[in-house]
Amino acid sequence: QQQVKQSPQSLIVQKGGISIINCAYENTAFDYFPWYQQFPGKGPALLIAIRPDVSEKKEGRFTISFNKSAKQFSLHIMDSQPGDSATYFCAANSNFGNEKLTFGTGTRLTIIP
Amino acid sequence: SAVISQKPSRDICQRGTSLTIQCQVDSQVTMMFWYRQQPGQSLTLIATANQGSEATYESGFVIDKFPISRPNLTFSTLTVSNLSPEDSSIYLCSVSQGARHGYTFGSGTRLTVV
Numbered sequence: 001q002q003q004v005k006q007s008p009q010s011l012i013v014q015k016g017g018i019s020i021i022n023c024a025y026e027n028t029a030f031d032y033f034p035w036y037q038q039f040p041g042k043g044p045a046l047l048i049a050i051r052p053d054v055s056e057k058k059e060g061r062f063t064i065s066f067n068k069s070a071k072q073f074s075l076h077i078m079d080s081q082p083g084d085s086a087t088y089f090c091a092a093n094s095n096f097g098n099e100k101l102t103f104g105t106g107t108r109l110t111i112i113p
Numbered sequence: 114s115a116v117i118s119q120k121p122s123r124d125i126c127q128r129g130t131s132l133t134i135q136c137q138v139d140s141q142v143t144m145m146f147w148y149r150q151q152p153g154q155s156l157t158l159i160a161t162a163n164q165g166s167e168a169t170y171e172s173g174f175v176i177d178k179f180p181i182s183r184p185n186l187t188f189s190t191l192t193v194s195n196l197s198p199e200d201s202s203i204y205l206c207s208v209s210q211g212a213r214h215g216y217t218f219g220s221g222t223r224l225t226v227v
Contacts, residue, residue, distance in 0.1 A: 034215045043205050043218030044156070046114075089155060100146065101216055103156045 004092050006104030013111055019077040021107045023090035026071065030092040034101075035064065035075050038087045047088070048075070080111045115140050115208050119219030126196050126226050133192045134222045136206035141186035146207040147179070150221070156205065162189050196226045 005024045013019045023033075034049035050057045050064040050073065057064045063076040077084055090104040116139040126132050136145065147159040159179055160168040168181040183189045193200055205221045 036216075041220070043117075043119075043207075043220050044216075045218070046215035049215055100158055100161060101156075105155045106153075108153075 004090060004102050004104040006090050006107060008107060009105065010108045011110070013077075013080045013109065015080060015082060015111055015113050017080050017111075019080045019084065019109055019111070020074060021088055021090070021109070022072065022074045023092075023104050024070075024072045025092050025102075027092070027094075027102075028071070029094045030102075031095070032093050033064070033066065033073050034091050035062075036089045036091060036103075038089065038106075044089060077109075080109075082111045082113065085109055085111045114210055114215075115142060115217045117206060117208065117217055117219040119206055119222060121222055122220060123223040124225070126224065128196050128198065128226055130196055131192055131194045132196065132222075132224055133190050134204055134206070136189045136191070136219055138187045138208055142208040142210070143186070144209050145183065145189045146209070146216070147181065147189075147191045148205045148207060148218075150203040150205060152203070159191070159204075193224065196224075198226045200224060201226045 007022050035047045036044035037047045038044040048059050048062045050066050052068050055066050061078045066073045088107045091101045093099045093101045118137040120135045145162045148156040150156045158171050159174045160170045162168045162181045162183040164183045164186050178194055180192045203221045203223050206219045207216045209216050
């Protein structure tokens with residue numbers, strides 16, 4: 001009930017391409033869905049987040065798409081750059097972000113020139 | 114968003130000893146969280162620490178092994194006790210600032226037990 005499933009485990013994308021990472025959740029009480037970016041030796045940093053009252057949120061090259069009926073959400077990175085190479089975690093929690101986070105398993109993204 | 118200072122950044126410890134990790138936040142926060150991250154893996158919540166009350170531990174984590182202190186609204190410590198090689202991991206503290214700022218994480222403590 002508390003799981004957040006994330007795929008793929010690793011992803012290689014050419015520079016300038018679109019990176020897509022997918023997540024699915026089971027707990028219908030979740031109402032806050034953030035994505036975190038983690039570089040080696042650093043803690044995760046909030047990248048972008050969405051609430052279930054909208055189907056899409058865009059911030060620069062990063063877009064979250066949200067499908068409430070399917071209980072799925074995805075991160076799209078447009079015009080992917082080598083500096084985007086990092087591990088990405090989707091997450092979810094309830095009470096609009098004020099409860100403990102449940103993390104996905106992570107996706108290691110590598111952008112090649 | 115909050116800035117977290119976590120110390121030490123890394124340590125190598127002998128089995129059977131303990132390591133105490135400190136987490137200092139630059140603003141007052143109600144809840145602080147301690148996570149464990151195995152290299153290349155996701156984050157697993159160890160416990161939630163509220164000021165003035167006992168920490169709440171997740172399944173599989175116990176107070177005797179992971180005692181936590183939360184003396185005020187800006188500071189917390191996590192001790193990993195009776196170390197074994199299986200405790201080798203990255204430990205991270207985090208604070209929640211609601212939906213607007215999400216969770217902020219410290220840079221982590223990389224623990225190696227030999």
